Amino acid sequence: MIKTSMTELFGCKHPIMLAGMNWVTEPKLVAAVCNAGGLGIFATARCTPEETRKNIREIRSLTDKPFGINQILMFGKIAQDTIQVAAEEKVPVINYTLGKPWFIDQVHAYGGKVLGTTATVKHAKKAAELGCDAIVVTGNEAAAHGELPTTLVLLPLVTSSVKIPVIAAGGFGDGRGLAAALALGAAGISMGTRFSLTKESIVHENFKQLCLKASESDTLYSDKFDGMPGRALKTPVTERMVKGGFPAVDALKGAYDVKKFLNLNWMQFLGMSFKMMGAEESHPLWVQARQAAGTMRHTKALYDGDMKEGIFFAGQIIGACSDLPTVQELMDRIIAEAEATIKKEHAMLA
Ligand SMILES: Cc1cc2nc3c(=O)[nH]c(=O)nc-3n(C[C@H](O)[C@H](O)[C@H](O)COP(=O)(O)O)c2cc1C
Secondary structure: OOOOHHHHHHOOOOOEEEOOOOOOOOHHHHHHHHHOOOEEEEEOOOOOHHHHHHHHHHHHHHOOOOEEEEEEHHHHHHHHHHHHHHHHOOOOEEEEEOOOOOOHHHHHHOOOEEEEEEOOHHHHHHHHHHOOOEEEEEOOOOOEEOOOOOHHHHHHHHHHHOOOOEEEEOOOOOHHHHHHHHHOOOOEEEEOHHHHOOOOOOOOHHHHHHHHHOOOOOEEEEOOOOOOOEEEEOOHHHHHHHOOOOHHHHHHHHHHHHHHHHOOOHHHHHHHHHHHHOOOOOOHHHHHHHHHHHHHHHHHHHHHOOOOOOOOOOOHHHHHOOOOOOHHHHHHHHHHHHHHHHHHHHHHOO
16 A cells, blocks of 8 residues: 555545546546545536536545545636535535636635646746645646646656645556656656546547557647647647648637627627637637637547547557556556555665
């Protein structure tokens, strides 16, 4: 058994976390990770606040172990309402990304813990100063959104800069990785890609199989997928997008999704489209439209297995994923391998 400041802080058996992934970290997968001894995180940004409440209750019906939610803070009012619901439901761990947490005292008041997600030393230090209980640090190898520094460089810099537990993300999938993260000062690891390739994951079989065949070089890092720099599986669609394929067409489709999301009538939609045509690419409407389009393509991959239009966010660790174990099998394997690695390293001292 491996005991760290992460297992102590969150009360989980193993220092392994399921990274928040919208549409992927559904209650069954979250509970499977918790029941196998890890810390399961449910990503809420795809939900209305009331859907979040329903999902939290479903997770509680499937496990009595600690779990968390992950919310993207830049989504304004809906993020505030979601955090409020999570606090009312006394969710043990509130994990946030992309924003400044206003709810730390509120969460601490019911005994919950706040877990920030960062990708630079500066933001990690800030999260510690603000009063977070722990942080996730994500290196460039990771699936989806991230910054340029890689895990091997970023992790020791962060663990030397803050006193709170640090959970390493980006490029982890086995026990040697866990042992390496601990050696670099981390208190545990967080995995997205590896958990998305398990039996319990809802990811469409088409994309699971593509990932199993892929090498460590078969991902692309670009801001063309949804407007923010991120990593996705290399496919004909993502290759075309990176070369400058169809972001404008996508943004228009995205604008239509924004129309639906904001409940605009056709006159308002036309007004919005004219505004977009005269605006810089960095205008919030363009950003929203690109995100909506990226989300549409992502769900097409996850649910429909659509290889023509779908985008699957995947990390470089796909190159080391060659099977689809159950969550329990994966967790047991990682812990056994990490223990063996630590023992072997320790023996070198003699
Ligand atoms: C299929 C998939 C979907 C993801 N979706 C999200 C998301 O909705 N929000 C988010 O903040 N991160 C998302 N991520 C990123 C993970 O939270 C995590 O940062 C990343 O997977 C860690 O690196 P790894 O993939 O090397 O394990 C996603 C990752 C994957 C594999």
